Amino acid sequence: MKPVCLVIGAGAGIGGTVARRFAQEGYHACLCRRSDPEGLNRLVDAIKGDGGSATGFLLDATAPDSIEANVAAIEADIGPIEVVVYNLGAQIGDRALKDTSAKAFEIGWRLGTFGLFRLASAVCPLMEARGKGTILVTSSTAAVRGNAGQHSHAAAMGGRRMLCQTLNAEFASKGIHVVHVVIDGAVDAPDTLGKMLGPERFQQLRETRGKQHDGLLLPTQIAETYLHLASQHRSAWTHELDLRAFSDRAWWNH
Amino acid sequence: MTQSDDPSGQPSMQEVALIIGGGPGISSSCARLFSESGMRVAVAARDPDKPALQVLEKAHGARRFACDASDPAAVEELFQGVVRELGAPTLVVHNIDGRVAGIFRKGITEADPGMVLETLRNSAFSAFLVGQQAARLMRENPPGANGARGTIIFTNASAALKGFPTSGAFAMACQAKSGLAQSMARELMPQGIHVANVPIDAAIGWRQEDGTRAHRLAGTAVDDNMADPDRIAETYLQLHRQHRSTWAFEVVLRPWVERW
Numbered sequence: 297m298k299p300v301c302l303v304i305g306a307g308a309g310i311g312g313t314v315a316r317r318f319a320q321e322g323y324h325a326c327l328c329r330r331s332d333p334e335g336l337n338r339l340v341d342a343i344k345g346d347g348g349s350a351t352g353f354l355l356d357a358t359a360p361d362s363i364e365a366n367v368a369a370i371e372a373d374i375g376p377i378e379v380v381v382y383n384l385g386a387q388i389g390d391r392a393l394k395d396t397s398a399k400a401f402e403i404g405w406r407l408g409t410f411g412l413f414r415l416a417s418a419v420c421p422l423m424e425a426r427g428k429g430t431i432l433v434t435s436s437t438a439a440v441r442g443n444a445g446q447h448s449h450a451a452a453m454g455g456r457r458m459l460c461q462t463l464n465a466e467f468a469s470k471g472i473h474v475v476h477v478v479i480d481g482a483v484d485a486p487d488t489l490g491k492m493l494g495p496e497r498f499q500q501l502r503e504t505r506g507k508q509h510d511g512l513l514l515p516t517q518i519a520e521t522y523l524h525l526a527s528q529h530r531s532a533w534t535h536e537l538d539l540r541a542f543s544d545r546a547w548w549n550h
Numbered sequence: 551m552t553q554s555d556d557p558s559g560q561p562s563m564q565e566v567a568l569i570i571g572g573g574p575g576i577s578s579s580c581a582r583l584f585s586e587s588g589m590r591v592a593v594a595a596r597d598p599d600k601p602a603l604q605v606l607e608k609a610h611g612a613r614r615f616a617c618d619a620s621d622p623a624a625v626e627e628l629f630q631g632v633v634r635e636l637g638a639p640t641l642v643v644h645n646i647d648g649r650v651a652g653i654f655r656k657g658i659t660e661a662d663p664g665m666v667l668e669t670l671r672n673s674a675f676s677a678f679l680v681g682q683q684a685a686r687l688m689r690e691n692p693p694g695a696n697g698a699r700g701t702i703i704f705t706n707a708s709a710a711l712k713g714f715p716t717s718g719a720f721a722m723a724c725q726a727k728s729g730l731a732q733s734m735a736r737e738l739m740p741q742g743i744h745v746a747n748v749p750i751d752a753a754i755g756w757r758q759e760d761g762t763r764a765h766r767l768a769g770t771a772v773d774d775n776m777a778d779p780d781r782i783a784e785t786y787l788q789l790h791r792q793h794r795s796t797w798a799f800e801v802v803l804r805p806w807v808e809r810w
Contacts, residue, residue, distance in 0.1 A: 469807040484795075510697050510795040517796035524788045530806035531771075531778035532750075532785065537801060542697070542739045542794040549736060 297375045298324040298349060302367070304357060304415060305329065305383035309485025310434055312339040313515035314381050314522050319348030321523060323379065326370050328355040335487070357384055357411040358403065367418040376426060379526050380419055382412050383434040385488055386452045390445025401448040408452025409459055416463055420472060427471040430526045433460050437480050437547045457536075464535055473533050475525050480540040480547050484512040511543045565589045565694075568632050568639040570619050570680050571646035574602035575756045576705055579779035580643055580786055585610040587787060590636045594619070594628050619646060619676035629683040638691055640698075641790050642684040645705040648673025648723055655716045666719040674726035677704055681734050681745075688743045697794035699742040703786055704731045706749040711802070724749075728800075735799050744797050746789045751804040752777045775807050 301318035305311045306327035315325035316339070325343055327350060329336055336352040343350035351374060356362050370377060386408040388400055412433060423429025438446050439453035460476035467474065482489055484506050490498040505511035518539060525534060540546060567584040569577045572595035581591045591612040593603055598614035606612040613636060617628040632639060650672070653665045681702055688700030709717060709724035731747035738745055755763035755776030763771035763778060771778075782803055789798060804810060 465809075471806065473806065510793070512795065514793065514795040517793040521788070521792065521796060521798065524785070528785065529774070529778060529781040531755075531774040531776065532781035532803045533806055534785065534801050534803055535810075537798050539796050539798055542742060542744065542797055546732075546736060546799065548732070 298322060299378035300324050300326055300370055300375045301379040301381065302326045302370060302377050302419075303328060303381040303383060304355070304363070304411070305381075305385065305434075306336070306339060306352075307485065307487030308335065308339065309483055309488050310479070310515045310518050311381065311383040314383070314432075314519045315339065315350065316343050316346065316348070317516070317519035317523055318379060318526075319343045319350055320346055324375055325350040326353065326374065326377075327351070328353045328357075328366060330354065330356050332487075357414075358406045363411065363414045364418045367415070367422075371422060377419055377422065378428065379430045379432065380415060381432045381434065381522065382415055384408075384411055385434075385436070387436070387438075387449050387488075387492070389492065390443075391447070392445060393447055396447045401451070404448035404452040405455065408449070409455035412456055412459055416459075420463070420467055423472045424467065424470045429472045431463070431472065431474045432522050432525060433474065433476050435460075435476050435478050437478065439476070439478055441547045441550065443550070460535070468533070468535075471530070473525075473528070473530070473535075475534060476536045477522075477525075478536075478538040478547070479513060479518070480538050481544045482512050483518070484514055505543075509543070511541045513539060513541055564637075565641065566592065566632065566637045566639040567641040567643070568592045568594065568629075568684075569643045569645055570594045570617065570628070570676075571644065571705075572598070572603050572606075572614075573600065575754050576750075576779045576782050577643070577645045578602050578606055578756070579783040580645070581606045581612045582610055583780070583783040583787055584641065585612060589641070592632045592636055592639070619644075619680060620671040622679055625676070625679040625683055629687060633687065638687050639684070640688070640691055640694060640700045641703070642680065642688075642700070643703045643705065643786065644677050644680045646673055646676055647707070648676070649720055653719050656719075657716050658718050661718060666722070669719040670723050670726065673720075673723035674730065677727045677730055681730065685734070685738055685743060688738075689741060693742055696791060697742065698744050701744040701746070701790040702734070702738075703746045703748060703789060706731075706747055708749060708751045710747070710749040711751065732799070739797065739799075742794065744789070744792065744794070746798060747800045748782075748786070748789075749800070749802045750777055750782065751802050751810055752808045754779055754782070773807075775805055777803060777805055 301323035319325040438450040442450040572593040594615040594617040691699040713721040735745035753768040755771035
């Protein structure tokens with residue numbers, strides 16, 4: 297039975313690419329996303345095309361019992377979850393306070409913080425019983441810096457970072473490695489940045505900053521670092537990490 | 551693998567790594583791993599005849615260089631020597647703690663100003679000298695497979711993250727090193743040089759002759775409760791190999807059971 301790498305938030309960017317990379321290393325990849333079953337099938341088929349194994353799930357992480365039932369089903373039917381990648385974004389673009397509705401703020405918190413809490417509540421007892429596990433949490437600049445217009449996103453991501461710290465404080469010594477990864481820049485990801493910008497502006501950004509310029513974070517390269525983090529020996533773990541393109545400004549210089 | 555220019559005109563396909571501050575811990579682990587990964591390795595220390603460094607030379611072909619890294623002329627000479635004998639480095643690790651023996655556990659009212667200054671010179675000032683020489687050389691390197699011209703890694707400590715009591719000199723030294731690394735990263739990363747600051751937030755237990763791992767003051771490692779320098783070296787190598795689209799700057803490493 298293969299160990300499972302469970303990815304919550306598996307689009308064609310970081311999530312799907314990380315799932316594929318872990319599948320190449322012998323994990324059974326479980327890919328979860330809210331919508332677009334065709335896109336999900338394409339990712340699953342690509343992994344199977346590599347000779348890997350994968351299962352796709354449509355999952356609404358804000359719905360009651362969705363994450364919990366998903367974890368229970370995977371453990372019962374597929375295998376032990378050794379690596380979890382919590383990769384849900386909560387970016388809604390820049391909005392002034394008066395334009396940020398209570399609902400938008402609450403959804404940000406549900407995706408940014410509460411979903412991770414629910415996921416951890418479901419997987420930590422399993423990982424603790426086995427004495428090992430890795431929880432990789434994709435996060436963003438907003439986790440360390442409250443930029444203008446980011447009320448919902450920054451509060452959600454700041455909460456996500458603190459939750460990672462408290463999880464480590466309780467579970468690191470039980471063998472569970474929790475890593476908060478700040479993706480400090482634009483990612484070459486069609487399902488997130490691509491949808492936010494629209495196809496034309498996204499392509500323009502790729503031409504001017506991506507491609508041979510390497511100024512957009514590449515999901516394939518992020519996946520290499522995720523794989524390294526999951527393979528770190530327990531005597532020398534990283535708990536917080538920033539990743540950005542060589543040519544980009546760091547969050548502390550904005 | 552990056553191609554480095556050999557002054558003899560013979561292009562070498564082997565990368566060159568230079569580790570400054572050599573002893574039995576992180577530097578030895580790095581030298582072994584880098585050498586096993588196909589690099590030519592130079593290790594510099596004030597006393598290059600330390601037994602640990604002789605072992606590196608015999609077992610792993612590491613070249614030993616004598617250097618007082620707090621002396622500008624000596625650091626310049628070191629880099630010239632490494633370029634002459636091995637080639638231009640694409641990976642430079644500054645691995646100097648810098649504390650002088652008499653400064654440990656000295657309260658602020660009793661710390662000797664001369665020793666404080668010496669600690670700063672050994673640590674932060676030498677980091678500047680090493681970073682300066684490395685940057686001057688690396689700017690001229692061709693980009694490697696990962697798009698980088700080179701990697702500069704600063705080993706740092708918990709004191710880079712928080713000031714501990716009776717450790718003022720070391721707190722100053724480590725935080726200065728962090729500031730330097732941050733500033734260098736902002737300046738050099740867009741030029742293709744990857745700069746990383748790696749605070750090791752723990753005691754480091756290195757392999758003893760009897761096979762156990764131990765730290766001089768903290769005792770013997772039990773159940774991986776001390777950082778293993780062989781594992782630290784693995785993360786250094788991974789940093790060096792990161793693609794330029796996706797670079798980490800600050801990486802804190804600690805054992806799983808460490809409180810932080």
